[in-house]
Amino acid sequence: MTNVNVYLRENLGSISSNISVAPRIDEKKLNNAVQAFAFTGSPSTVVALFDNTLFGSGKDGILFTGEQLIYRSGSFTDPVSVPFVGIAAVEYVETVSGSKGDKVEVSLLISRKEGADLTITGLSSCNYRKLAETLQTCVQDFSEFKEERQLVSIDELGEPLKVAYVQAVINSAYANDQVIDDKEFAEVLQLMTRLDLSPSARFILRAYMTSGSAQISLATLLERIHSNSPVGQIKALHVSLVKDLINLYYSTGGCDIARFAFLQNNRELLQVSDEEIELAVMAIKNDYDMLRDDLTDDQIVSALKLLSAKAAAVGTPLAAVYLSGSVVGMSAAGLTSGLASLGMGGLLGMSGMMTGIGVAVLIGVGTYAGVRKLTGADELSRSKRRELMLNEVIKQTQLTISLVMKDINFITEKLNEAIQAQGAQDVKIKRLMGLMTRMTSAGQVLTEKTSSAQASATKLRCAQFLDEGKLRTLTREPTKTELYDWILDFYEERSVVVSSADAEEEVSEVKLCIKRDRDSKQLENLARAFEVIGYFNVGDVLLGSASEVAGKAREKLSSLFS
Incomplete structure (x- = not known):
C-alpha cells in the first residue's frame, strides 16, 4: 500500500468540511494549531487539521501527521498525543441517550495498546464512521509511521532527479521532428534555470541534447525520478512534468492536445487523467494571462479562483502543478510571490505550500505582506503587481x-x-x-x-548590521522559526568603525555583518526573508515585542499559581 502520509492526505479530506489537508492549510491557522496542540515537530510535516473552533482559529480539534494524531477538545484542556504505532483499534460508537432514549450520540473510541482509551466526541460536521474507518485502516495496513514534508519543490531535490526530469522534456522535443529548434532550446534552458541545476548537471544535459538517437527511454527516466523522489510525491511530479511537456508542445505552435503524440503515446507511463491534463493546460494559459496588460485585477482573481476550483475538483493540489515554477519563467518562489502580490496566495493554498517546499518558497509566500507593509499601502496598484511578476521573469531570464x-x-x-x-x-x-x-x-x-x-543593490534591502534580538522576536511564529537560523547564517561577527556627529573620535564595535561570500541570488532570498518577517516595518517589530512581553508575563503568572 502507499505511504501513510499519502493515504491520510487522500482520505481525510472527505471526513468533514472542517478539515484542511496539506498543502491547503492556512498559514495563520497552522501557526495557531502548532502552538495550541503543543506540536514539537516541523509545521511542514502536518498532514491535515480538523478545526473544531467556532471562528476557525484552528486551536481545537485534531492535528494529523504521519506518526500521530493530536486531539484537543477545548480551550481549557491539554492536547492528547496518540502515536499510530500505539493504537490497537479505532471504533465508531453510537450511544443512546435522552429520557426517552430518542437521542443518539456518536463518538470515536481509540483503544491503545498501553494506557487509557481515548474517546473523541463533539466534532462539528464530522463523519465519525468514515474517520474511524480511515484511522483503523491506517493502523491496520501500515507498519511504518513517519513524519515527512508534504511537498518539496523540484529545485530542492537531488541532481539525479532533476537531470532525469529535464531529459524527459528533451525527449519530447526530439519526438516531434528529431530536432531541437530555437524555441524548444530556449524553453529547456529556462527550465534548467528554474530547477537550479549545477554546472556538471548542465553539462550532462548539453551532451544529451546533442545525443540524437542515443536517448534514454521515458520509462527509464521515470524510474529514476521515482527512485529519487520524496516518498508520496511521485504523483505530483507526474502532474508537474506533464505541464512542462505541454508547455514545450505549445511553444512550437502546437494547439491541440489530442494531437500531441508524445503525451498521448505515453499516457500509461505518465499516469495522468484527462482532468489533470486539463488542469495543466488551464494553469499554463493562466500563467501567460496574468502578465497581459489588458487583463484587469478582477479578471485575474476570477481566473485564479476557477483554477483553484479545478484543482480541488480534480483532487490534485495546485501547488503540485507549480513544483517546477511557472512556464513564463518564474521559479517556484518567484511565482508564489507573484500570486501573493495579487492577494491570492492563501486562496490557492500557496501559504500552505510554503510549509512543505522549504525556505525558498517560505520567502516567496511572504513577499506580498512585506512589500505591502513597507510601502504602507493596503493594496498594490495593478502596474505594481505586474511589475513584481515581470521583475521575477526578467531576473530568471537574465540568469538563464x-x-x-x-x-x-x-x-x-x-x-x-x-x-x-x-x-x-x-x-x-x-x-x-x-x-x-x-x-x-x-x-x-x-x-x-x-x-x-x-x-550590491540587493544588499541595500538587507540589514547592514543584524539585530539578533529583533530577529528572534520577529520569527517566533512556528512557520517562521526556521528563518531565524537561516538569516543568522548569512551574518558573521566583524569589528566595524562607528562614529557620530558629536563624537570626537571613531571607535570600533563588534557587529553582525553580512558574510562577504554570498552571491546575488542568495542575497535576493535574504532580502525577501527580511520582507517576510517585517524586519524594517515598525508595526511588525512593535507587535512582535508586545507578544514577547505578553508571553513572559504569562509565564510569570503561571509560576505564581503553580
Missing part, C-alpha cells in the same frame, strides 16, 4: 543568459583544446577561435559585473 554565457565559454575552451590536439595550423581558424575566446570571455566579465552590481 548568464548560464548560457558560462556554457558557451566552457564549450569554446573544449573546442580550442580539440583543435590544438588535432594540430590544426590554419591561420584563419586560429584567428576566429581567438576572437571567439575573447568575445565569450568579455561576455563573462560583463555578466560578472552585472551580478556584482545586482548583489
Whole structure:
C-alpha cells in the first residue's frame, strides 16, 4: 500500500468540511494549531487539521501527521498525543441517550495498546464512521509511521532527479521532428534555470541534447525520478512534468492536445487523467494571462479562483502543478510571490505550500505582506503587481543568459583544446577561435559585473548590521522559526568603525555583518526573508515585542499559581 502520509492526505479530506489537508492549510491557522496542540515537530510535516473552533482559529480539534494524531477538545484542556504505532483499534460508537432514549450520540473510541482509551466526541460536521474507518485502516495496513514534508519543490531535490526530469522534456522535443529548434532550446534552458541545476548537471544535459538517437527511454527516466523522489510525491511530479511537456508542445505552435503524440503515446507511463491534463493546460494559459496588460485585477482573481476550483475538483493540489515554477519563467518562489502580490496566495493554498517546499518558497509566500507593509499601502496598484511578476521573469531570464554565457565559454575552451590536439595550423581558424575566446570571455566579465552590481543593490534591502534580538522576536511564529537560523547564517561577527556627529573620535564595535561570500541570488532570498518577517516595518517589530512581553508575563503568572 502507499505511504501513510499519502493515504491520510487522500482520505481525510472527505471526513468533514472542517478539515484542511496539506498543502491547503492556512498559514495563520497552522501557526495557531502548532502552538495550541503543543506540536514539537516541523509545521511542514502536518498532514491535515480538523478545526473544531467556532471562528476557525484552528486551536481545537485534531492535528494529523504521519506518526500521530493530536486531539484537543477545548480551550481549557491539554492536547492528547496518540502515536499510530500505539493504537490497537479505532471504533465508531453510537450511544443512546435522552429520557426517552430518542437521542443518539456518536463518538470515536481509540483503544491503545498501553494506557487509557481515548474517546473523541463533539466534532462539528464530522463523519465519525468514515474517520474511524480511515484511522483503523491506517493502523491496520501500515507498519511504518513517519513524519515527512508534504511537498518539496523540484529545485530542492537531488541532481539525479532533476537531470532525469529535464531529459524527459528533451525527449519530447526530439519526438516531434528529431530536432531541437530555437524555441524548444530556449524553453529547456529556462527550465534548467528554474530547477537550479549545477554546472556538471548542465553539462550532462548539453551532451544529451546533442545525443540524437542515443536517448534514454521515458520509462527509464521515470524510474529514476521515482527512485529519487520524496516518498508520496511521485504523483505530483507526474502532474508537474506533464505541464512542462505541454508547455514545450505549445511553444512550437502546437494547439491541440489530442494531437500531441508524445503525451498521448505515453499516457500509461505518465499516469495522468484527462482532468489533470486539463488542469495543466488551464494553469499554463493562466500563467501567460496574468502578465497581459489588458487583463484587469478582477479578471485575474476570477481566473485564479476557477483554477483553484479545478484543482480541488480534480483532487490534485495546485501547488503540485507549480513544483517546477511557472512556464513564463518564474521559479517556484518567484511565482508564489507573484500570486501573493495579487492577494491570492492563501486562496490557492500557496501559504500552505510554503510549509512543505522549504525556505525558498517560505520567502516567496511572504513577499506580498512585506512589500505591502513597507510601502504602507493596503493594496498594490495593478502596474505594481505586474511589475513584481515581470521583475521575477526578467531576473530568471537574465540568469538563464548568464548560464548560457558560462556554457558557451566552457564549450569554446573544449573546442580550442580539440583543435590544438588535432594540430590544426590554419591561420584563419586560429584567428576566429581567438576572437571567439575573447568575445565569450568579455561576455563573462560583463555578466560578472552585472551580478556584482545586482548583489550590491540587493544588499541595500538587507540589514547592514543584524539585530539578533529583533530577529528572534520577529520569527517566533512556528512557520517562521526556521528563518531565524537561516538569516543568522548569512551574518558573521566583524569589528566595524562607528562614529557620530558629536563624537570626537571613531571607535570600533563588534557587529553582525553580512558574510562577504554570498552571491546575488542568495542575497535576493535574504532580502525577501527580511520582507517576510517585517524586519524594517515598525508595526511588525512593535507587535512582535508586545507578544514577547505578553508571553513572559504569562509565564510569570503561571509560576505564581503553580
